[in-house]
Amino acid sequence: MQTKLTRLLGIEHPIIQGGMAWIADASLASAVSNAGGLGIISAMNANADWVREEIRKCRTLTDKPFGVNIMLMSPHVEEVAKMVAEEKVPVVTTGAGNPSRFVKMWKEAGIKILPVVASTALAKMVERAGVDAVIAEGGESGGHVGDLTTMALVPQVVDAVKIPVVAAGGIGDGRGMVAAFALGACGVQMGTRFLVANECTVSDAYKKKVLSAKDISTMVTGRRLGHPVRAIKTTYTNAYAKLEADSNYPDEKLEEFGVGSLRKAAKDGNTEEGCFLAGQIAGMVSREQPAKEIVDEVMAEAEKLMEGVKWDV
């Protein structure tokens, strides 16, 4: 299936893998790229050396296009931004802000730029800065979330910009992909579904949490500090939510409470102190599978639903 997204990125299927911190490494990214989607390495809060090593590792594992997700609030954002230009990675996606100041440097390095946006205002801003497409992500996604949902956000972003729009958040199968196309998107980004890919190196405890989740198993914490995240309900999230609701509990201590919780979930599989980020479609994910099987399944479902129709995607 060819869409604006497959043509833009030179990939086979209009599927981008979400850039999940502590999870999306060279192993997962190369597997998704080899499956014909776009694999993404998460630069999270890591320094340039660590990210460069993952990029080089990814290149030994695939000769297909892949990307790096740059978290704009990272303390190492400047050095990572320069490094990806030096490395000429095919694609950069960005999160948590406005990447306009890096656009010129990345374009000169031949990089395709797809910022994640949660509002029409940011979509218009990055379009003016010259990015190639936007990823409109609804708040049903895992990890950092905005207020708008995919169903409401995607058509409003489509109406607000002329560049291609990719839909993210709440998409776990071919039905979600076709819904995204109906809303005007030309592709999807999926995180949670790839979290349980065989090639994903996240802890077994994390995969188990996702595989056993129900529809109502996730919740949002962190609104009070201005950076809400969606995670699977656990001892940790319940404790956090309780402290968050207590306005006598100081912001600084609340901030401290969260430190290290992602690593503890992703690397240590610590079910007591870990924060297991996942989207609302965790309830639809019930099998660990190779990344290629996930991609093929989603595409087959989508193609079956769309049989006979000429979609302008």
Add this chain to the structure above:
Amino acid sequence: MQTKLTRLLGIEHPIIQGGMAWIADASLASAVSNAGGLGIISAMNANADWVREEIRKCRTLTDKPFGVNIMLMSPHVEEVAKMVAEEKVPVVTTGAGNPSRFVKMWKEAGIKILPVVASTALAKMVERAGVDAVIAEGGESGGHVGDLTTMALVPQVVDAVKIPVVAAGGIGDGRGMVAAFALGACGVQMGTRFLVANECTVSDAYKKKVLSAKDISTMVTGRRLGHPVRAIKTTYTNAYAKLEADSNYPDEKLEEFGVGSLRKAAKDGNTEEGCFLAGQIAGMVSREQPAKEIVDEVMAEAEKLMEGVKWDV
């Protein structure tokens, strides 16, 4: 376009109008039914006499099927539930709970029952009780909201039950309708879009708020008291949110603070003390139109998108 929903309700188009308290009266309901959708009268917290009068008024305005939305937390719920059975209204939708105890009485009166659900658990429960279909409503909708979004909720409900599923929340045009079909729904419920119908008797100030809203103009308040609602950001919602975040402010006073705010918005157009409930697609709604034009536009957009495809809806 025939779907399971149009066949179930004997209507022309698979569109249900949302049961908006203080807004959805005989005027709006009859206009939507005359347009070929299913108009809904909101029973809100009103007593049986008031609702009966609206039903009878509606019958003078249309000979097409229409429905009543029964808010299960209403103090008058028992008498209203009996009255709709006496009146043999064609359709009942329910909100804010589990209507199982009324199902037998309503079925005996020949009423089609479509509860609004926000989780797969409630969907399965009402299916077992014998309802005809469910309306799976995502939290991007206006008014009372659940946690799950439409994109994540609808396919999970579709997988959980055998009865037809209607999608609600975040649907404002034909793109949303086709997205709903892709997710497995057989129809949509729309509230916000009908709020600005010519036949909607809500205050002009309310319509103006919706017409001038942007994508990020709504917010959710009331989570602390366990009944979150989505409304347009105003002086009132900001004040409420501030009190809500202050855990030293007592629940009882917070509850009191909200009393009368819906009526003040819908009837008085009080922009200082009113609570203007609306969904996230308010940003897509930019014109006051006759209900029939809204229905025809949505259907034309959806049919154009689906041209040539054989959808099993």
